[in-house]
Amino acid sequence: MNPDMLVVARESRGLTQGQLAAASGVPQGTISKAENGLITMAEEKAQALADQLGYTRDVLDWDAQVYGFGSSSFYHRKQQALPQSRLKQIQATFNLARLRTNLLTKGLDIESSYSFEPFDPDDYESPEHIARLVRAMWHVPMGPIRDIARLIENAGGVVIRSDFDTHRISAISQWVPGERPIFVCNSAMSADRERFSLAHEAAHILMHDRPRETQEAEADAFAAEFLMPAAEIRPQLANGIDLGRAAQLKTYWRVSMSAIIHRARDLDCITASRAKSLYIQMSQHGWLKKEPVEIDRDQTRFLTGVVNAQLHQNGYTVQELSKLTGILPDEFTRLYLPEQQTRLSLVTKE
Ligand SMILES: [Zn+2]
Structure with missing residues (x-):
């Protein structure tokens, strides 16, 4: 043992x-x-x-x-405030998800169009500069990023959703040398928040091989520029914004209204007191907890694709794959074939 x-x-x-x-x-x-x-x-x-x-x-x-969490959560205050038992559970869940990913992909020839490469933040002008370089490196077209989960998976990462049973952690990432960068998102998050978290975690993977005191602000700056390039969003914010405009821009950029307001302030398109007043209005409507407009979720395709390849090309059964990954068939189906599970439960209900 x-x-x-x-x-x-x-x-x-x-x-x-x-x-x-x-x-x-x-x-x-x-x-x-x-x-x-x-x-x-x-x-x-x-x-x-x-x-x-x-x-x-x-x-x-x-x-x-x-493995432990590494640098991605080294300076994360909310995570440090969590009970040790919950942190341990999340860390253990992460490790198992990572190990199962390795087992499922073993022997499969999977090519990625792009890749994650380390950027030393000290060698570049700013995190925003790195965000623009990565957009170019991954050939991201101008405008909003339609599906950041897909983008990360096209660069060799793996995006997994898991129920963390807490709202304090949005996502965790880890890049073990020789393996794929793994991103585990809290499934309780809204789609817009998940997208920002994925961009934030991608920043850690790309820039924070070693923990740095400034890393959380850097990851946020990267994420904001990656999802809403200043050159493109500034003209849209130049005349100031109200909540209606923030909602409009949310559906375009696929980020939260809060992130739009934050961006407007960071780019100096609104004053600090205007930003504060918008946040107060958001809070009065209960929109800081749940925003009025929702966007659809990004698609995580990598593991579903791997499992389907093992089932349909390599002739594995669900029983064999669950045995390979150390879990029971029910849990395997729930984790890796959620669509099939929905279909099965629909059939049972009839
Ligand atoms: Zn972080």
Whole structure:
């Protein structure tokens, strides 16, 4: 057994050692010693733990490296304010999602049109400058980015949605050398917020190989310029804005009304007091929590494509793929074939 995998499997389900012990009947002391690599657990006990956690037995044996969050969350205040148990669960979920992505893509020849490359922020004029370079490097046409999830996946990244069970974290990203950059988004986020978070995380992947004190402001500056290039949006903001105009620009640029107001202020198209007054109006309408106009969600295609290739070209069954990725078929379908799940549940309802 790999002690790290036992920890990850347990934490991914949000269980303490005591809770897992109570639920599985395996003594807490045994779990604790196994997690510290002090004992080899009897096979039936290991099986009982795997069953309780809803993973296949061999997940606990995976010879895998478990990683921490790295620089993307080093200076993230809201994340630091979260309870340790929740952070551990999110970290464990992230690691498993990463490992399953590696297992699913192994042996597949997948070409990406573009790539992620490191940019040292000290070598460039500003994060905005890097945003413009990346737009050029990835051949992004002028105007709004129609689908940033797709753009990231075309550059070799993987975008995954997961329920973080908290609103404090929007997304987390990680780029383990030799692997694909992974972006996990909180599925509770609205589509506009998810897009900004993806741009913000892409900035961390591109610029923050090493944590920097200024990284959160830099990632926001990158995201704003990447999604709303100053040269293009400035003329639209030049005469000032009201909430109606912000809503209009939201559907065009596919970012939140708040982000539009923020951008107008940053580009000096409105005064600080005007921005404040707009935010107060937003708040009075309850729009800081839920905006009145919604945009449709970006499409995450990479993993669906991989799973479909394994099913339809390589002849795997859902059972085989769930076994390969260490989860039960129900969870596999929910995570990787959500459309099929909807179809199945529709059939059952008839
Ligand atoms: Zn950040």
